Amino acid sequence: MAIKKMGWKELMPGDAISGGTAAEFETGDWRSEKPIFHKENCINCYFCWAYCPDSAILLDENKKVVGIDYKYCKGCGICDRECPTKKEKRAITMETERK
Amino acid sequence: MEKIVEIRWHGRGGQGAKTAALLFADCAMSLGKYIQAFPEYGPERMGAPVQAFDRLSDHPITLHCGITNPQIVLVLDPTLMATVDVTQGLPADGSLIVNTSKSPQEIRKELGLKNAKIYTVDASAISKDKIGRDIPNTPMLGALVKVSGLLDYDQMIKDTEVKLEKKFAHKPEIVKGNIEAIKTAYDKVKGEK
Amino acid sequence: MPRIARTGNEAMAEAMRQINPHVVAAYPITPATEIVMIFAGFVANGVVDTQFVAVESEHSAMSACVGAAAAGCRVMTGTSSQGLQLMSEILPIASALALPIVLCEVNRALSGPINIHCDHSDTMAVRDFGWIQIFAENAQEAYDSVLQAVVIAENMQVRLPAMVTTDGFIISHCMERVEALEDAEVKKYVGEFKAVNSVLDVGKPLTMGCLDLQDYYFEHKMPIVESMKKAKDVILEVGLDFGKQFGREYGLVENYKMDDAEIAMVAMGSTCGTARVVVDELRGKGVKAGLLKVRAFRPFPAEEIKQSLSKLKSVAIMDRSDMFKNQGGQVFTEIRSAMYGGANSPILTNYIYGLGGREISLDDIRKIFAEQKKNAESGEVSQLIQHFGVRI
Amino acid sequence: MPGLRDLVKKSDPLTGGHRACAGCGAPIVVRQVLMSSKDPVVVVSATGCLEVVTTIFPYSAWTVPFLHNAFENSAATCSGIEAAYQALKRTGKIKEGQHINFVAFGGDGGTYDIGFQSLSGAVERGHDMLYVCYNNEAYMNTGIQRSSATPKGASTTTAPAGKVIPGKVQFSKNLTEIMVAHEMPYVAQSAVGFWRDLTSKAEKAFSIRGPKFINVLQPCRLGWGYKPADTAAIGRLAADTCVWPLYEVENGKYKLTYKPKEKKPVVEFLKSQDRFRHLLKPGNEAILESIQKETDKRWEALLAKSEG
Numbered sequence: 001m002a003i004k005k006m007g008w009k010e011l012m013p014g015d016a017i018s019g020g021t022a023a024e025f026e027t028g029d030w031r032s033e034k035p036i037f038h039k040e041n042c043i044n045c046y047f048c049w050a051y052c053p054d055s056a057i058l059l060d061e062n063k064k065v066v067g068i069d070y071k072y073c074k075g076c077g078i079c080d081r082e083c084p085t086k087k088e089k090r091a092i093t094m095e096t097e098r099k
Numbered sequence: 100m101e102k103i104v105e106i107r108w109h110g111r112g113g114q115g116a117k118t119a120a121l122l123f124a125d126c127a128m129s130l131g132k133y134i135q136a137f138p139e140y141g142p143e144r145m146g147a148p149v150q151a152f153d154r155l156s157d158h159p160i161t162l163h164c165g166i167t168n169p170q171i172v173l174v175l176d177p178t179l180m181a182t183v184d185v186t187q188g189l190p191a192d193g194s195l196i197v198n199t200s201k202s203p204q205e206i207r208k209e210l211g212l213k214n215a216k217i218y219t220v221d222a223s224a225i226s227k228d229k230i231g232r233d234i235p236n237t238p239m240l241g242a243l244v245k246v247s248g249l250l251d252y253d254q255m256i257k258d259t260e261v262k263l264e265k266k267f268a269h270k271p272e273i274v275k276g277n278i279e280a281i282k283t284a285y286d287k288v289k290g291e292k
Numbered sequence: 293m294p295r296i297a298r299t300g301n302e303a304m305a306e307a308m309r310q311i312n313p314h315v316v317a318a319y320p321i322t323p324a325t326e327i328v329m330i331f332a333g334f335v336a337n338g339v340v341d342t343q344f345v346a347v348e349s350e351h352s353a354m355s356a357c358v359g360a361a362a363a364g365c366r367v368m369t370g371t372s373s374q375g376l377q378l379m380s381e382i383l384p385i386a387s388a389l390a391l392p393i394v395l396c397e398v399n400r401a402l403s404g405p406i407n408i409h410c411d412h413s414d415t416m417a418v419r420d421f422g423w424i425q426i427f428a429e430n431a432q433e434a435y436d437s438v439l440q441a442v443v444i445a446e447n448m449q450v451r452l453p454a455m456v457t458t459d460g461f462i463i464s465h466c467m468e469r470v471e472a473l474e475d476a477e478v479k480k481y482v483g484e485f486k487a488v489n490s491v492l493d494v495g496k497p498l499t500m501g502c503l504d505l506q507d508y509y510f511e512h513k514m515p516i517v518e519s520m521k522k523a524k525d526v527i528l529e530v531g532l533d534f535g536k537q538f539g540r541e542y543g544l545v546e547n548y549k550m551d552d553a554e555i556a557m558v559a560m561g562s563t564c565g566t567a568r569v570v571v572d573e574l575r576g577k578g579v580k581a582g583l584l585k586v587r588a589f590r591p592f593p594a595e596e597i598k599q600s601l602s603k604l605k606s607v608a609i610m611d612r613s614d615m616f617k618n619q620g621g622q623v624f625t626e627i628r629s630a631m632y633g634g635a636n637s638p639i640l641t642n643y644i645y646g647l648g649g650r651e652i653s654l655d656d657i658r659k660i661f662a663e664q665k666k667n668a669e670s671g672e673v674s675q676l677i678q679h680f681g682v683r684i
Numbered sequence: 685m686p687g688l689r690d691l692v693k694k695s696d697p698l699t700g701g702h703r704a705c706a707g708c709g710a711p712i713v714v715r716q717v718l719m720s721s722k723d724p725v726v727v728v729s730a731t732g733c734l735e736v737v738t739t740i741f742p743y744s745a746w747t748v749p750f751l752h753n754a755f756e757n758s759a760a761t762c763s764g765i766e767a768a769y770q771a772l773k774r775t776g777k778i779k780e781g782q783h784i785n786f787v788a789f790g791g792d793g794g795t796y797d798i799g800f801q802s803l804s805g806a807v808e809r810g811h812d813m814l815y816v817c818y819n820n821e822a823y824m825n826t827g828i829q830r831s832s833a834t835p836k837g838a839s840t841t842t843a844p845a846g847k848v849i850p851g852k853v854q855f856s857k858n859l860t861e862i863m864v865a866h867e868m869p870y871v872a873q874s875a876v877g878f879w880r881d882l883t884s885k886a887e888k889a890f891s892i893r894g895p896k897f898i899n900v901l902q903p904c905r906l907g908w909g910y911k912p913a914d915t916a917a918i919g920r921l922a923a924d925t926c927v928w929p930l931y932e933v934e935n936g937k938y939k940l941t942y943k944p945k946e947k948k949p950v951v952e953f954l955k956s957q958d959r960f961r962h963l964l965k966p967g968n969e970a971i972l973e974s975i976q977k978e979t980d981k982r983w984e985a986l987l988a989k990s991e992g
Contacts, residue, residue: 005507006742008514013451014390015512016489019497022738022745025701046688050879051916053711055700063692072700076707076905077913121467125297128469134297137466140323140408161565163430163462164653314771317764343771345763348805352760355753355802359728359764362751365771367764385753491749492769494724494784499744501752508741 027054031075034097037067042091048079065091104249105166106153109185110175110236113145119175119236120151122259123243127153129258130250133160148183155249171247174198175222175235180210189215196242196288198222198235203291218246220288222280229280230273237277241284252285293538298470300463303431304370304396304456305330306470307438309340310478313394314365314485317345317356319375322408323460324398327370354379354386354393361391362500364490366442369393372460373400373414380418386453387422387516389500390488392445395423395455396438398464399561399612401648409649410460412560413613415589416622422516424454424523425590427560431468434458436540437587439473440530442482447530449522451488459562461649473538481537520591527588544593546585547600549575553582555664556601558627559610560586563645563652570657581661586623594630601631604638605668608660612646620644620677639667645680656681686720686883694719695747697727702745703737707912709876709902709919710734713818714789716879717898718748720886723783726765727751730758730794733825734818756798759806759815762788766811785890786813792833793823795899796859807866807895814889814896820904821856828907832857835927836978837971838959840907845962850971855978863897864933870894872932872941875901877919881930881941888932901928909958918956925953926983931990938989947983950976 003024012018042065049057049065056073060066068079080092106123110116117138124136135154141147152166168188174180177199186195191214197206203217210217220242222235230237240259244250256278263274298306305327308316316335318328335344343360347353350371361367371379376397386393399415401407415425426441428434437456445454458464473481489498504512527544535541546564549571550556557567564585574581584600584607586593601607611621619625624642631637643660646652660680667674697718704711710733718725726749729735735752738745753761766786772778788806790799795817803815822840823829830843836855839845843852863871869892874882882900889896903918905911910918922928923942927950930942951972954960963971 006511008511011511011515012489013515014489014500015388015502016498016500017502017742017744019499019744019750020699020747022701022740022743023699025703025743027701027703030706046692047879049692050688050716051712051876053704053706053708053915054702055696055698055711055715059692063689069700074706076915077911078707078915081913082916121297124467128295128297133469135466135468136297137299137461140461140465160468161430161568162654163459163466163562163565165651167653314775315764315767317767341771341775343767343774345767345809347760347763348801348808352757352763352802352805355757355760356764356767358753359751359761359766360768360771361764363726363765363768363772365768367768381754382757491726491751491765492772492778492784494726494749497747497749499739499746499750502739502741502744503736503752504741512741 026071027074028070028072031073031097033075033077033094035068035073035075035077035079035092035094037065038091038093039066041085041089043085045084047082047084048092051078051082053078103154103156103160104171104247105169106171106173107166107169108151108173108175109179109183110149111179112147112149114175115234115236116149116151116175119239120153123240124153124155125262126255126258127155127250130254132156133158135160148179170194171196171243173239173243175239186210186212186215191215194218194246196220196239196246198239200224203289207291216290218242218288218290220284222284225280225283225287229283230276238280238284241281242288245285245288256281293474294472296470296472297467298431298435299326299465299467300431300434300458301326301398301465302330303435303470304438304458306472307435308368308396309334310473310475311366311368311439311442311482312340312479313342313368315343315345315357315360315367316369317347317353317360317367318369319347319350319353319371321350321372321375323400323464324370324372324375324396326464327396350375350378351382354382357393358382358386358389358391361386361393362389362489363492364487366485367391367393368396370396372398373402376414376418377402380421383418383421383423385501388512390451390515391453392451393453394438394441394445395453397455397457398460399457400460407648408460410462411612411647411649415455415457416613419590419622422452422520423590424452424588426454426456426588427586428456428458428463429562429564429585430463431466432470432540434463435470435472436534436542439478439481440534440542444523444526444530446485447526450519450526452516452519452523457561462562524591524593542587544588545596545600546587548583548585550582550584550600552580554580554605555607555661555668556582556584556604557608557610557657557660558584558586558623560589560623561612563610563612566652566654567657570654570661574661579665592626594626597627598630598634601627601638602634602636606639606641606664608664609640609642611642611644614644614647614679624677639673641667641673641675642677643680644677650681686887688879691719691883697725697748698738698745699747701743703740704733705906705912707905707915708733709820709904709915710818712876712915713816713882713900713902716882717816717886718787720883721785721890723785723890724748725785725787728753728758728762728765728788730790730799731755732791732794734789734791736825755794757802758788758790758794758799759803762786762813763806763809763811766813788813788815790815790817791824792817792819792821792831795819796833796857797831804866807863807868807897810894812893812895814886814898817859817899818902819899820902820907822907824904824907833859836975837954837963839962840959850962850968858982860899867936868895868897870896870932870934872898873928874898874930875919875923875928876903877916878923878930878942885932885941907959910956914956921948921953921956924948925950925979927953927979929983929986931986938986940986940990950979
């Protein structure tokens with residue numbers, strides 16, 4: 001991400017900034033493990049969503065889990081660990097990140 | 100009044116030397132003077148000898164150094180004179196006003212003072228009589244006005260009355276007692292013949 | 293205009309009452325305690341609308357002030373000495389966040405040894421934190437300057453916190469005649485507070501106080517540099533306007549009998565008043581003596597001082613604190629730096645004096661002027677820096 | 685009590701793109717606490733991991749108003765904001781009924797240690813605010829130094845497990861009980877891994893006016909030494925071994941909010957993390973025993989209060 005650095009005259013007064021700008025910052029390249037979402041097995045319990053530290057569980061407009069936001073996902077694997085689905089019908093599985 | 104008149108008050112912590120200095124300056128200001136009033140500050144507590152000071156002038160006062168040669172010294176508690184040199188820095192033509200039942204001559208003898216003018220007034224007795232408690236600082240104001248001639252007596256009484264009325268709005272007897280004490284001290288303060 | 297008899301502390305508290313700030317967060321400390329006490333009385337009696345936060349330390353006082361100011365409020369506090377030092381971690385945060393907090397500071401020596409009396413070491417220790425610093429000579433100036441500080445700090449070109457100082461006990465506890473303004477006049481003079489940012493604006497969520505890495509910290513310091521530049525003009529404008537409105541004019545410095553002076557004293561705070569008396573005396577004797585009072589120490593009025601001093605022969609620069617760097621005190625250091633490169637520079641000598649409330653008398657000042665006279669006549673510096681009046 | 689089905693409808697107080705470690709528990713605490721508020725929130729954070737990773741200029745992960753001041757003063761700063769809110773309400777600048785919840789976050793360093801005076805003062809003054817300690821039991825931001833929240837035996841960089849001294853010598857300070865002693869309206873302990881427990885407590889705290897305090901155990905994969913996926917699981921293990929009981933104290937009344945079905949031995953918790961690994965070597969039996977004993981003592985005391 002090559003974002004032009006602001007000069008001091010371009011800064012908001014008083015060391016302030018609009019909230020939420022970190023959304024522009026990608027942390028997806030931190031991953032070595034990658035969660036894969038299997039929609040057909042998802043029971044929409046939202047445990048993955050509740051425990052994801054990176055707000056990286058994607059929901060659709062009906063608030064159903066639809067996938068992982070790889071822009072932010074750091075691959076910690078909490079979503080997989082907390083997913084209560086059975087071994088043979090996992091909604092989230094981890095695999096090695098392919099570069 | 101051409102120059103600045105400087106006054107020093109001696110008392111014990113809690114006796115109201117600071118209050119007297121502030122009251123007098125406040126009153127003088129109301130009567131058109133430029134003033135300063137300040138206590139001497141230290142870690143002393145109730146009972147320790149303390150000092151407070153006044154400066155009065157018809158012109159703005161800019162200097163902010165301490166007062167070392169006061170023209171007038173007031174002693175709220177005569178027992179202080181045994182340990183504190185209340186005449187320190189007092190010029191030959193200065194005045195010393197002591198709250199005591201003794202005469203100026205007796206005080207002069209006790210202090211072994213060669214010059215300066217000495218005045219006495221039994222402010223404690225007046226205070227007990229008029230206010231009901233031994234708070235000599237208000238009657239001493241009366242004595243100070245008489246001795247110094249710095250302020251107009253009638254105006255001073257009037258101004259003090261107004262201030263006390265504001266402070267003790269619900270206690271008119273306190274106002275009356277204080278004013279009477281000031282008046283009595285004004286009348287009774289005596290100098291050497 | 294009401295004429296009132298007030299100590300420096302009372303005058304500052306009176307100004308605070310009339311300003312009626314939204315929030316005051318403060319902690320008591322000698323000799324500034326009275327400011328807080330008197331103000332707490334105003335709150336208890338409902339004469340101000342202020343939310344008063346009686347915090348558990350000065351650190352929390354300044355922290356709460358920052359919180360309240362970041363929430364879009366007019367905020368004030370008062371402190372002294374150790375209290376100012378305890379706040380000091382938060383002082384540069386207040387300026388970086390561009391929060392126009394106004395602080396009533398009573399100059400008092402720093403521990404150790406512990407001492408409650410006046411010197412300027414506390415205020416000097418926080419001189420480089422992006423706060424405007426105004427030194428008041430007496431209770432009247434303290435009152436007027438607190439009112440002006442609100443207007444200066446809140447000026448959109450400035451938007452910096454400001455402290456107004458009085459000398460501990462000498463002014464803070466000395467009752468003097470003060471010409472006050474009417475409540476309505478003050479209300480009109482300081483006007484409505486205009487917030488730039490507010491964390492209470494939940495509809496427009498801001499993040500304030502970010503972590504800056506090497507790529508932004510420097511940029512975030514520049515607005516303070518710029519604001520301090522503008523603050524010089526604003527202090528002047530506000531001082532002039534105050535004079536027009538209320539008859540007492542103020543500047544960055546005050547030149548007293550300096551026009552044709554050959555020798556002079558430079559001082560800050562209450563000492564200036566005492567020095568005036570000596571200047572008058574010397575003038576009466578035909579000595580061309582003057583006094584330069586430095587009122588604003590931050591921003592530092594280097595140009596104005598240079599202009600005032602460049603035609604003189606010898607100048608005594610008074611510092612009521614030492615920097616312990618073997619090169620004089622803060623005022624001396626600043627002025628020497630300001631004079632560098634000028635065509636005509638007078639002999640500058642430094643007097644570090646009055647530490648811990650040590651008296652500076654008329655005789656002391658006479659002595660210092662006599663030394664200046666000697667310097668002027670001989671063209672030589674007798675002693676560059678002296679710790680005046682200290683026993684050996 | 686809000687379910688996750690309700691919470692997912694809320695806007696997220698934090699965006700992605702912040703720089704917390706993979707598997708960090710702190711953002712989990714923040715999201716669960718703030719999404720439990722029905723009203724708008726204003727947040728203050730102490731200097732620490734949370735503040736550092738979420739506000740690297742010009743990227744702020746906060747979608748709610750946020751102020752960082754310094755390390756030891758988040759409670760004082762928050763009390764200033766709350767005072768400002770009261771002042772503006774009084775002068776009519778903020779409308780009556782426009783309620784805002786004020787939340788201060790601090791790590792255990794900023795809460796138990798350097799920020800304790802500020803917290804105690806703000807609570808004593810009775811500000812309407814919720815203070816949340818995200819307690820990861822050491823100064824993680826500066827590289828895992830001991831705090832007074834660090835448990836006995838844990839190895840940190842300022843109380844390392846050495847040849848002579850086996851990690852931290854002292855037991856952790858029981859800050860939750862100290863806050864109870866402030867006789868404030870609401871005090872609670874929760875842990876990452878119990879979303880319903882934490883959101884219920886946050887919701888209850890927001891319904892109460894005055895100062896509230898929640899101490900949330902927040903496993904730190906870096907400082908504690910475990911696989912990042914285990915963050916929530918280790919929080920649950922802490923509760924199951926009773927090293928970190930979940931309870932609340934409302935107006936002085938204790939209530940256990942989670943009772944393990946079977947109280948597991950403390951060693952189960954210790955062996956899950958690298959910071960305690962040295963304790964499992966032969967020769968440290970006495971330390972293990974003392975930790976179990978202290979855990980039992982605190983647990984029994986809590987049970988007694990809760991039943992009483």
